[in-house]
Amino acid sequence: MFRFKILTKDKRSKARLGILKTPHGIIHTPNLAIVATKGSIRGLSFEQARKFGAEIFMVNTFHFFRQERYKIVQKFGGLHKFLNINYPLMTDSGGFQIFSLGFGMEHKVGKVADIFPEEKQINADRAVEQSTLSDPKPNFVLVRSYTQTKNGQNRKGNKSEQSMLSPKKSVNNKNLVKVYDDGVEFIDPYNGQKLFLSPEISIKVQKILGADIIFAFDECTSPLSTYEYTKKALKRTHQWAIKCLDEFSTTKKQVLFGIVQGGEYEDLRKESAKFVNSLPFFGFGIGGSLGKSKKDIIKVLNWTLPYLYENKPRHLLGIGEIDDIFNAIEQGIDLFDCVIPTRWARHGTGFSFQGRINLKSSKYLTDRKPIDLKCQCQICQKYPRSYICHLLREKEIYGIMLLTEHNVFWILNLFKQIRKSIKENNFKKFKNLIINKWY
RNA sequence: CCAGGGGUGGCAGAGUGGUCAAUUGCACCUGGCUGUAAACCAGGCGCCCUUGUGGCUGCGCAGGUUCGAAUCCUGCCCCCUGGA
Numbered sequence: 001m002f003r004f005k006i007l008t009k010d011k012r013s014k015a016r017l018g019i020l021k022t023p024h025g026i027i028h029t030p031n032l033a034i035v036a037t038k039g040s041i042r043g044l045s046f047e048q049a050r051k052f053g054a055e056i057f058m059v060n061t062f063h064f065f066r067q068e069r070y071k072i073v074q075k076f077g078g079l080h081k082f083l084n085i086n087y088p089l090m091t092d093s094g095g096f097q098i099f100s101l102g103f104g105m106e107h108k109v110g111k112v113a114d115i116f117p118e119e120k121q122i123n124a125d126r127a128v129e130q131s132t133l134s135d136p137k138p139n140f141v142l143v144r145s146y147t148q149t150k151n152g153q154n155r156k157g158n159k160s161e162q163s164m165l166s167p168k169k170s171v172n173n174k175n176l177v178k179v180y181d182d183g184v185e186f187i188d189p190y191n192g193q194k195l196f197l198s199p200e201i202s203i204k205v206q207k208i209l210g211a212d213i214i215f216a217f218d219e220c221t222s223p224l225s226t227y228e229y230t231k232k233a234l235k236r237t238h239q240w241a242i243k244c245l246d247e248f249s250t251t252k253k254q255v256l257f258g259i260v261q262g263g264e265y266e267d268l269r270k271e272s273a274k275f276v277n278s279l280p281f282f283g284f285g286i287g288g289s290l291g292k293s294k295k296d297i298i299k300v301l302n303w304t305l306p307y308l309y310e311n312k313p314r315h316l317l318g319i320g321e322i323d324d325i326f327n328a329i330e331q332g333i334d335l336f337d338c339v340i341p342t343r344w345a346r347h348g349t350g351f352s353f354q355g356r357i358n359l360k361s362s363k364y365l366t367d368r369k370p371i372d373l374k375c376q377c378q379i380c381q382k383y384p385r386s387y388i389c390h391l392l393r394e395k396e397i398y399g400i401m402l403l404t405e406h407n408v409f410w411i412l413n414l415f416k417q418i419r420k421s422i423k424e425n426n427f428k429k430f431k432n433l434i435i436n437k438w439y
Numbered sequence: 440c441c442a443g444g445g446g447u448g449g450c451a452g453a454g455u456g457g458u459c460a461a462u463u464g465c466a467c468c469u470g471g472c473u474g475u476a477a478a479c480c481a482g483g484c485g486c487c488c489u490u491g492u493g494g495c496u497g498c499g500c501a502g503g504u505u506c507g508a509a510u511c512c513u514g515c516c517c518c519c520u521g522g523a
Contacts (some may be wrong), residue, residue, distance in 0.1 A: 033474090035474080035475070037474095038475085062454085063475090090474095092474050094474095094475085095474080096474045096475090105476090111474080125448075189476040215474080218474095220474080241466090290473090297473095315474085316474090318474035318475095319471055319474085324473070337474090338470075338473055338474080339473070339474085340472080340473055343472065343473090345478090346472090346479075347472070347478075347480090358469095361468090362467085395478075397478070
């Protein structure tokens with residue numbers, strides 16, 4: 001029921017064109033999974049996305065694990081029935097949530113840290129030291145609260161302390177995550193409840209959710225994590241990979257992807273790639289920190305991908321800026337998932353082949369042009385920037401819906417063109433054409 | 440006419456002798472967002488410049504008290520509420 005086949009390889013790069021068959025449909029690669037974390041694409045229906053060419057969607061295990069929501073899904077017979085869709089689905093393991101609640105907040109960084117001031121490094125190291133206690137005891141990834149204010153000074157009130165936290169609902173201004181060798185204990189950011197997630201639990205839940213593709217439970221490190229900590233986390237992730245496989249016990253309905261970690265460190269990435277490659281995963285996810293700059297992403301992929309079986313699919317977790325997509329495909333990535341198309345839309349940023357545009361800017365209030373002059377989406381056919389801008393500025397939810405529709409259409413269309421370019425052996429040329437306009 | 444309350448930066452609304460160029464919210468401007476704690480977050484938002492523990496102007500208007508006033512006093516103008 002599952003099959004991955006490479007159809008064409010680009011002659012001038014490692015880009016490849018493939019087909020991934022799942023019980024719920026075919027995915028043409030390279031492709032982007034549209035993110036539907038909590039079971040919906042924010043601001044867009046699955047049907048709409050499907051019409052634009054979306055072939056697979058990504059739901060998150062953590063959000064169905066908390067509050068035991070997966071038990072409700074179970075009663076419906078799985079995510080496909082619960083969401084009432086018959087399209088290919090993947091579920092992320094919840095590992096990334098541990099990161100974004102832990103190091104992500106502590107280091108105030110994402111998967112790629114663009115800036116790297118000394119002060120930040122010192123703070124990061126201090127935090128990491130806390131987290132590298134000997135293993136039998138829990139590792140305190142972080143137990144620290146933010147008290148910095150707008151001006152970098154402390155003020156009388158505590159309102160400003162609150163402003164450092166995003167979003168506002170934190171648990172007593174603290175984020176608490178403890179990583180044990182057998183799993184992770186952490187506080188549910190939505191309600192402060194203590195939760196425990198492990199490779200076994202994650203896979204159990206993912207089996208219940210029943211997505212076509214599921215991911216191993218991993219520990220994600222940050223771009224500011226030291227070599228020592230990254231290595232430690234890597235060992236743990238590898239142990240967890242084995243546990244995930246044990247728990248998974250292949251079915252015909254699902255396949256499991258193993259995740260390569262190792263941060264920005266060459267030997268760790270290679271070690272991880274070799275290790276994960278030695279296990280019977282259907283495909284691979286490339287996860288974790290991808291370095292301190294966009295160039296590092298390429299390096300990491302360059303270290304990793306050569307060690308992975310060529311005929312297995314590779315998914316680059318969470319990446320999705322336009323240049324990164326091209327660079328990753330060029331290195332041999334087949335699948336992506338990213339919140340950017342939908343999140344940027346909610347934040348007022350629209351994709352165009354001229355680059356991204358901030359549609360909230362007042363200069364668009366009188367602009368009669370479509371968001372993207374060449375876009376074939378319904379929004380660009382029907383509405384000028386002016387209308388979208390007006391709706392966004394008035395905080396009308398419809399503005400967000402329109403822009404989300406455009407962005408999702410646009411990015412999926414880009415992937416279509418990328419596939420076409422690989423097929424026609426034009427990938428590099430197409431890449432340069434787009435990147436030069438964007439950056 | 441009498442009694443009471445009030446006039447603060449684009450708006451709303453704090454502050455009632457120095458720590459006030461003035462809390463906060465909205466609006467506005469600029470950035471950021473990469474396996475979604477995100478329809479979010481950060482910064483700016485009187486004028487000037489050599490961009491600084493800098494200069495100037497400033498809390499209805501005009502005076503005054505004081506080392507020092509958005510804050511106290513006097514007069515004037517305006518607004519709101521109740522009563523004739």
